[in-house]
Amino acid sequence: MAGNEGKAEAGKLMDAALIKEAVINSFKKLNPMNLIRNPVMFVVEIGAVITTYFFIRYAINGVEGGQGSVAFAALISLWLWFTVLFANFAEAVAEGRGRAQAETLRRTRVETTAKLLQDNGEIKMVSAGELRKGQVVVAEAGDVIPGDGEVIEGIASVDESAITGESAPVIRAAGGDFSSVTGGTMVLSDQIKIKISANPGESFLDKMISLVEGAQRQKTPNEIALSILLVAFTIIFLVVVFILSPLGGYLEARPDVTSLVALLVCLIPTTIGGLLSAIGIAGINRLTQYNVLAMSGRAVEAAGDINTLLLDKTGTITFGNRFANEFSPFEGHNEDEVGEVAMLSSFGDGTPEGQSILTLGKKLGIEVTKPENCVVVEFTAETRMSGLDCADNSYRKGAADAIAKYAVAAGHVLPSHYEESVQFIASQGSTPLAVARDGDIIGLVELKDVVKPGISERFERLRAMGIKTMMITGDNPFTAKTIAGEAGVDDFVAEAKPEDKMGLIRNEQGQGKLVAMTGDGTNDAPALAIADVGLAMNSGTQAAKEAGNMVDLDSDPAKLIEVVEIGKQLLITRGSLTTFSIANDVSKYFAIIPALFMAYIPGLASLNIMRLYSHHSAILSAVIFNALIIIALVPLALKGVKYRPLGASAILRRNILIYGIGGLIAPFIGIKLIDMLLRLFHF
């Protein structure tokens, strides 16, 4: 299953090939034209250039007084370059993983050949890569569908397991809500004509990849806001470090340039600055692991802010497939009889509905053995019934109107109150199936919506996140209320038409709320387009997929919950690392300020509370710690800070403790340890 593969890959964060590529890319990313997009690391690079210049000057001309030394200048320069490289590496790894994931998904569609239907009606074999939007291809049983498109003629069953991991075939037919097909899936039966809907390079996968790759990546709104804050800190520390020379000069204390650059790099928020883009890319990658393709980074971020979740009842809260709940006989027959016939007609039926009839029968204690020498009558889209033809009898079950036609054709009269009974079951929100023996209708099976197991726990989780769930259903209010109560949604809208979703979303948005919804039908498209997060099902129509800003390859609407969690995780990771980065600065001051001025103002040695060994070891320790912490936090940036639906205050308390207080203390320990190591070399 594609989904599991993705998760398995996530398990080992980096493999050797990926790391090798990332290392090469981190050097490529040293290009200042590229780095200027990240002002914090750009400043570090300029700093590295300056210290390298002084190193070369010292190496050639000898040290010009002060506290400089060739070895010190060399080591500081080296570690400043490492700092930039480490940040580049984080970004390169995140990009590499995104690309790798996309490749896995893309692999299915490369070597496909397509049967292109030409204007003269002839079929020409072409490579899938040559297909253009608007062209029509033919796909028959056994063919891999060459590209995303819409069925314009015919009906076929399609195996979408390559994309969704779901083994049961799905029906794809022209017109209606199930007309969309995805490249890489396989036609199992029949023949369809497909109108290709995307040029190569414009498919959802390609859009997703462009979000991950550096060149075209757009910063998201929150990323921009945070960048502004980081730039502000950088400006402040530039000024603070810049004034140290004249301030110290007043006291006849003139620290060397190498040390000042080292202080600057330690103070500016390199930890978050270096990891910021990696965090953003990793958020999109995490979605891909869940088989959700994001079309914009903005949507991923918005997911974390969702206030209201609009959910279709069918397929989301309840199984789209309904389960047998009751056998109801017509006059002259009893429950066991109906059950028996229903079960007999379901022996050849592998669908969940068919299986549920067998399960119900067994539960009611109806013993039926499968008779020998019978022929299974398969369900088809035309007959809309299935059953079993044996030597003596024939058994059928199917849609009420289809069975009625079948009965009349067989010369039987419909039972009295047939219409009313069917209507009654339908009015309860259930689906009636008629059961017939030898053309005689003997009863109905009530197929009932069953709430998915565990769904109420998921809604509980959403509630803890502060998200209101709203169920939308075409059912009557009574049924809707029953299901809503069972599932534990906060609110429901009954007897809703798909068009009503737009109004609902506008209403919620008018109150300042952010709304997420899932949808698959063409009539969902306008609502998907205006929703802040529109998660389109891959099984849905092309229109729906284009209107939404995310596509779920598994077509599992309940996945919105993961999407929301990933959005929150993205922001939490950013916030926590920013806090950590700033909290780190306190210790760096205590390491570097006394080191800079101790020689001139002996009293300031009292500020050296870590008792660092020497001027050089103190500054170098701080710089090394500053560089290593970036590498150390790469896995966290890629995985994201764990999100728990605990309520805002609990999360905040926890993160302040770990990243705020931890960020204050950790560098004191780290810098001291590095200093002890350097002391061994009498640095």
Next chain:
Amino acid sequence: MTYRGWAEIAIVAVIIGLMIKPLGTYIFHVFEGEHTFLDPILGPVERFIFRFLSIDKDKEYKWTGYILRMIALDFAIIFFAYLIFRLQGHLPLNPAQAPGMRPDLAFNSAVSFGTNTNWQAYAGETQASNLSQMIVITTCMFTSVASGIVMAIAFMRGLSRRANPFLGNFYADFIRAILRILLPLALLFTLVLIPLGVPQTLKGPARVLTLEGEQQEIARGPVATLEAIKHIGNNGGGFFNANSAHPYENPSPVSNIILILLMLLVPASMIYVLGLYLQNRRQGWVIFAAIVLLFIIFAGLTMWFESRASPILEETGVDVTAGNMEGKETRYGVDDSALFGASTTSAATGSVNSSHDSYTPLGGMILIGCMMLNTVLGSSGAGLINILIYIIFTVFLAGLMVGRTPEFTGKKIESREVRLGVIALLIHPLCILGFTTLSLAIPSARNAILNSGPHGITEMAYAFTSATANNGSAFGGLAVSSAYFNVTTGVAMLIGRYAIFIPILAVAGSLAEKQILPESEGTFRTDTPLFAGLLIGIIIIIGALTFFPVLALGPLAEHFALFG
């Protein structure tokens, strides 16, 4: 520090805590046009003024219209003050024959009073005529405070309004601030101060025969009135050159405590007003608690540091059991002086009852630190605005940490607010650090420092911190009468006020247009002790990170040199 010192801090904190609710509610009612108990008297006066000046109080302006009117009025007043200072030699009411001020001194003085700084570069008794004192200084002591208060009111309206970009009518707010808040308070506390021994007379100096048989002139005048508005409005410009160390300005420890309360009263009440605007009093109390806690810590630290005199003084054999009494009045002692010092620097007042230059290095560091943070209450209005800048950043970080786009009171903090907030946040430290360093680098300016070594850095930093924070207190030890200092401190005062007001009111305008989001489980609450703690942490860490190097080379270096 002594138990009496602790008790005084506690008394001040408790009394302020008791006073902010009634005063805050009154202020809120005044600006929202609700009924107040003074309506029968002030209502007709206000209506008359509005009609006379053709002010339509119901015509509201967006942030641009509001701040333009504020700046226009402030600069008109500053320009008017400049003219009077320049021309005072040719104008009436000049018995001492004070000549017109030099352009740089007139600029500095006009800006100083116009921006609620009250930095006094001139010698009051000889360089300012009675006309200047009466018209310029007294007027500014009301107008500059009023424009600060209404800025904060406009900001709070921006926070509380729902998709409504209008922030109010500046002129109406301004007149209400003077007429309904400052005048009644000044009158009330003038009456409180007179019985405590603060003179209130229009007679000339008293001539007395001293014990030695000499004739002496003792200056006096309408001191009580000035003393009241000087502290209520966080002005700080003294009637006498000795300021609040003068026995006529601040006769006793009792008057000392009352003056401290007056300084803190309006800034603290404004925080309560915030709670009322947000319809969340708890929010007001939480911020108040955070800020008052900072105040208590800083006041306590100042007392503690001042309780020990320098070892050098100890070695001379002077009795140092009372603590560092250098530069302090014996009527107050160390604790009362330290509390007053912490209050005047916290609340951006600038009046002094002791010589800040003579504080121990660490004691002096706390005083300068309070001004650097600029948020430990701060002055009336401007202080709350500075606190709100920090709140925005606290909310931003906290919001990210809980996984939501940050919001404060239901308003989303997005890149526009962060960008403008960052400008407001950066202006203050950049102005202080820039001017301090510039002045240390320019030889002629550097030579104005009377002390060598780290203390000199402290003196220079104090001057520009005081100017930028619109505090106005002087550290001393710096000859600031040159044209260079008159111009640079004047510019620092302008930057410290308007370069912060403009972006921050733009934030208010931007927030005002936003919807208020409903609260949910996922919303991070800002009215909790956790938020108060985080706010304190952010204020201290950002302040410390910004100013640590200056403080290390100034007061800390001096401390370690003196105390080892």
